[in-house]
Amino acid sequence: MEYRCVTDLAKLQDYLGGARLVAFDFETAPREGYRSDVKSALDAHKADIVGVSFSVSEGTAVYVPLRHKTGKNAGSPEKVMRWLAERVFANREIVKIAHNLSFEAMFLYALGIVQQPPCYDTIAAAQMTLKSNTTFRTLADSGLKTLVPELFGEKLPGFETVTAGRYFDELDPQDEETIRYACADSDYTLRLYYLFNNWFDRYLPKHRFIVEKLESPASVYVGLMKYNGLLVDEELMLKKQAEAEERIKQLKEEIAFMIGDVNIGANASTSAFKKYLYDDLKLPVFKTTAKYQEAMDDEAMILLAEWCRENRPELAALFELVQEYRKWGKIKSTYIDGYLEHIDSVTGRIHPDLFPLGTETGRFAARNPNLQNCPRKDNDPVGVRNFFIAPTGKALLSLDFSQIELRVGAFYCRDxxxxxxxxxxxxxxxxxxxxxxxxxxxxxxxxxxxxxxxxxxxxxxxxxxxxxxxxxxxxxxxxxxxxxxxxxxxxxxxxxxxxxxxYPKLAQWQEETKKRAASRRYTETWLGRRRYLPDIASADWGKKSFAERCALNTPIQGTAADILKLALGRIIEGLPWRMWLRPVLQIHDELVFELPEDKVREAGAFIKACMEERPFEEFDVPIVAEAAFGVRFGELKEIIEGVNT
Known part of the structure; x- marks a missing residue:
């Protein structure tokens, strides 16, 4: 391997030359005040870029140290990054390749740089390739240290082995092991780029387009959202937490008054409560679990409540209390306690992990916390969305696709x-x-x-x-x-x-789509995102029926997700001229931003244009994005053209 450390900007310029494909990787380390914090090196609010490795041809790479505490660094980190921003990261003539591009995009954004397309995320490419005949790689299958041994037969040294308990900035950048570790990441990222693209070109060419034009820009967008996060009103959250605790206590007492000292637990689904309902009260079983046990979920409680209203009216109130108790329990545990534990001590914000390939249809998923399931105000007695606020002098702006799945469905069925x-x-x-x-x-x-x-x-x-x-x-x-x-x-x-x-064309489209999926054993979106359905030929009616629903669901829900991701790419291209516009959240078909109050109309027009642009030539149904703004996420007011300012 031709790996070397470069501290002279002229030598870096010489290595990069006129390359049109550049793989890169950041090494990071926490700032002084956060060196005892777990995972602080991964947080752009607590850490800095220590060095950057680049690879422009397989088997070669250079490492540029910027902030090592020992050895020689490459002059001023700010000067080097300014040059790299202009020459590489914002250069629209160069394909920028990284493994987990959202991480690099987040650290660049912290420096005021929005990574521009064309770009390529090899971790997204990994998830768009097959690990078996009908199964795509998961995120867990797609780490660099997992892929390189599997695909190249080469074991990469682990971070812990190289650092031996130190942070990366404590390593000597001229040491051979440091150079090998840093350079291997960008070298093998470039190799993965070629390997995956050759695979796509041979087996699934449309997946290459999706990785290049949808998933990689989406990864950049995720990095920006992760960095920005959502500002929270912690005082309001604590107030609502106390109210929820009081309400739960009150409901528990009311239930105990009816059933005595039966232990109902935190969710009214304990074995003791189940025994009380089905054995002591001898209530009928309307629903069972997969293991043929008496069900205790919300649906079972609703069915029991209905039966009791007709047959045991004295018990009807019990189930109303149980439903209310469960609702408040979930609100407190998921939306109050769960959100409170994820407030960042530095920013006062929540920075959820978002996954653009978190579902089989291509829709986003989220965790830590899962803001994808944030309740809408029409089903939320606490006002959870009001926890998220704009800073003084700023506003939150939301743009939401109007009925995008129904529009895509109309496009498909041609009714x-x-x-x-x-x-x-x-x-x-x-x-x-x-x-x-x-x-x-x-x-x-x-x-x-x-x-x-x-x-x-x-x-x-x-x-x-x-x-x-x-x-x-x-x-x-x-x-x-x-x-x-x-x-x-x-x-x-x-x-x-x-x-x-x-709607006569609807049933026709459904039957044709199911037949096509049964013949191919897969379904796909309009742009070619594929989902394999081996169970569509199953003799088990339940498995076959589920596969048929997936055959109908994926083209519509997946194409809607693809349309959203195409919009993200357009937004990214316009952000360098609008650095005041800060993406903070993606939730279902909605994009949320934080921005100065006086920029709402300008930003709304820009984002609306990005979202409503025809996604591909064949799409002939109007797309509508509805805009709303306000200080609290739960109290946004719709922007009506010519009325709001």
């Missing part, structure tokens, strides 16, 4: 009535109400009409489930548990029959 509704900026829920109840559109859209609310609730549940092969029983269950509507099964059957008759 003229659906397409016409969206092209005319119509009300798809009113249109579906008209279809399933066979009433005039005007009546379906009239908020003062008889049965308006329940009919619209039914139409919404149909719309959000129909593309995925909704059955009458599934519709009945959704209406019951999501909309609180008791709809007889024959009525659900009639609704779905009317739906298929009213």
């Amino acid at each position: 003229e009535r659906m397409l016409e509704t969206y092209r005319n900026n119509g009300d798809i829920h009113a249109q579906t109400t008209s279809v399933i109840y066979r009433i005039p559109f005007e009546q379906a859209a009239d908020k003062n009409a008889e049965h308006y609310k329940e009919r619209r609730a039914t139409a919404k549940n149909c719309n959000f489930g129909v593309f995925y092969g909704l059955f009458p029983k599934g519709l009945q269950r959704n209406l019951k548990f999501k909309a609180g509507l008791d709809t007889p099964l024959p009525e659900c059957e009639r609704i779905i029959a009317n739906l298929k008759a009213g």
